[in-house]
Amino acid sequence: MTQTKPSIDLSSLMSLCKRRGFIFQSSEIYGGLASTWDYGPLGVELKRNIKDLWWRKNVWERDDMVGLDAAILMHPQVWVTSGHVANFNDPLTECKSCNARIRPDHIKVIKVVSSEGQELGLVSYNGAMAITESKELRERADAVAKAAGQKFGKYEETGTAADFPIAQVPCPQCGAKAGNLTEPRLFNLMFDTYLGPVKAEDKKVFLRPETAQGIFVNFNNVLTATRKKLPFGIAQVGKAFRNEITTGNFIFRTREFEQMEIEYFVKPQQGESAYLEWVEDCLNWYCNLGVKRENLRIRPHDPEELSHYSTGTSDIEYMFPWGWGELSGVASRTDFDLKAHSNATGQTMTYFDEETKEHITPYVIEPSMGVERALMVFLLDAYNEEEMPAGGGKSETRIVLRLHPALAPVKVAVLPLSRNEKLAPLSSDVFNIVRRSGINGMVQFDDSQSIGRRYRRQDEIGTPLCVTVDFDSLEDKSVTIRERDSMQQVRVKTDDLVGELKKRLGG
């Protein structure tokens, strides 16, 4: 009966997200803040659901896991030990003229060639510039040709600034001639700020670039307080910050983001099997929440991608509109982190194995995922446009988010057939009963416009169930439950409504 179109493109998703209140540009009335996003009334519920489901599954439903919530600000030496101060860098060249800092491999370089085919010099531009439309680029090429005493002939695409001596590349930003770009230097991706009023080096702290280190430094405290036995894990959800040079693809790569991370500690000989289990577990988490298996893949890192201490890392990838992209990572990190912190602080960070009577440093498996990326994937994968017969031989398009009920921001919408004073009291009663029934999420009431339009509005935001109150309801004490995906309707007694709704929502 219905036909399903392929998934949504990015700009349509962004438009839907803004229109329906999932995601707004941060500080939009001030012109926005680059690659920063706010989560609106529906977005915040979806985000909460993702985090709560992850917590329930990984903490509450396991007996080998406890939670943690470490502060964003940590002792700066933590990031020296972790390697982030030394190694968490991008190489950047700086223009002496305009002070722009740019990654050389993001600077597109083209040769300017005379009509006789003679190479006259280079011009450059950054990726965002549309070369064929750019008057500015043409002027730069003319200037290069003129300086060589020639007329501009044509462009010859050649690569990026990383392929040339930087001294030969003009500034892509302001057009300053070759010689103005400095040798690339490493730029640390951690945001820094100062604790207290003095901006001195010894007061500098970082916004954590990952939540993981908060777990490692608390290993002893957690072990002492909980008396957990290996294998056990510590789970954490929280914000992290990276001063990325390249952001974009909506909420895919942003400077402020939220992570859900686990450090799962095992005896060294269990490292390999635990790693493989967690890779499967991470993949299944998405599948169990409705993401189509064919849109996911496991990509083990090549040996040259691996950190020197890692015995294996796999990404869970999703087929985004622009291709495969990372969604989660699972890393087998050996005893590197605990030993590094132990060496740096002089604190013993070991576990006493009662079987062998030995103090051992556990190995650790680190499953890590981004909340925003998960949210984006759930939206992308749930989005459907369906052609439906609309009578008279015509068809209409139904937009429906086929979100797993546990993810849906609105669980139930209560819809009187029409805005009518006879229906109002019962509709209101039904709404209040459902809203206070302990259903884990939002319940909406809507009595505007036609019932058909209201169903479409709820379909578009993924509401699994609508409850319709009609004039028969006043007589038969029954209401209609309408199911989002099948659009099937069933009549139930109002007394049985809450139980029926909970059953259909899965608990």
Place this chain on the structure above:
Amino acid sequence: MTQTKPSIDLSSLMSLCKRRGFIFQSSEIYGGLASTWDYGPLGVELKRNIKDLWWRKNVWERDDMVGLDAAILMHPQVWVTSGHVANFNDPLTECKSCNARIRPDHIKVIKVVSSEGQELGLVSYNGAMAITESKELRERADAVAKAAGQKFGKYEETGTAADFPIAQVPCPQCGAKAGNLTEPRLFNLMFDTYLGPVKAEDKKVFLRPETAQGIFVNFNNVLTATRKKLPFGIAQVGKAFRNEITTGNFIFRTREFEQMEIEYFVKPQQGESAYLEWVEDCLNWYCNLGVKRENLRIRPHDPEELSHYSTGTSDIEYMFPWGWGELSGVASRTDFDLKAHSNATGQTMTYFDEETKEHITPYVIEPSMGVERALMVFLLDAYNEEEMPAGGGKSETRIVLRLHPALAPVKVAVLPLSRNEKLAPLSSDVFNIVRRSGINGMVQFDDSQSIGRRYRRQDEIGTPLCVTVDFDSLEDKSVTIRERDSMQQVRVKTDDLVGELKKRLGG
């Protein structure tokens, strides 16, 4: 039968929090980071419960409220408009010698007086220094006397550096003589950092010092997406940061903290009544979650404390171990914020009143509370030490956290009478059934030590219910539920266990 002692002092609370895994000092193995705290396995659950209960009550159970989750990083102009760039300041004096920056009213100043009663000069110290024990202070006083050609006689306490010309006050930090402290200047309490690689003024951004502004700047977006009618509110939970000069009292005042804020928009003429309702509502929130009414009070701000635009502000205060302290604030802010952002951006930020056919700027009531302060109050208020008969005419002390069940980090503990292979299978079954029953929170299993000690361990962390599996259970398919506060025990069929537990936990 039992007798209750007064509440816990701060250092005992901190010790309990560390020992049982509620709260650890941040980066403790690195010597800690000043006034920054991490929430351990129990603390993170308590914190989650507080936030979830607040969200459920204020968002899900109301039909006049929606949620929001704005980013921590916002456009810097937001903080110009809000007044935080200009006015969110502490006055600080700086020592030219050691570069310490200190609030003048935190510098204690004493006169050095010769034995003949002649004033010889001033010495200073900061509050943390214990004057009578300080050899250093004595040496400083000797130096002052010597410079005046006299022998030191005695101290005469006089006040703080705010009471003297700053040029007469020596540095309390390094002891540099009078004349080294600069005139106090204002120091902004917002943390700043830089977006992107260039540390230029126009790339400076702030870590938000409050969540409220994220709501105001999204007013139009939320209104358009949700089509809400006045009165309605927008609720938000999230981190905020203040570079406080004075921190302390455990988690009471920290530089990184979490807020639960509402901006409740009303027609101007409803401002006063909505304000009064929200003050009551905030107070009741704590009472309904078990905080004793006599430990709470409402303190309306004096007219001179009020912001110029506010028509009324009240704090909800709690009787902390050091006296009354702020727990929540409710402010009636008129149309100040929306108008300020509208003026700054040129965007219309009004609401169309369908009754009067007018575009109006709503008034706003702002109930605001801190998650960590709420957590601290719930712990303080729940803490009890009870003297209980221990047989033989002796008594023992039972520590019990009388937390509201909805707040308790562990909802149910499953305890086999002893660690025994006969009891193990059934105990394990019971544990798994309870853990996966949909109870909203953690369920623990503990088979170590004596049953009495395990009850005490659960009492100390506020677990409302223990389920004991004993040898009779193998025969009668029943287990014992033991209630934390009354210590009463009832026998229930394992088939009825989940229902009984849920009933006792309140749904």
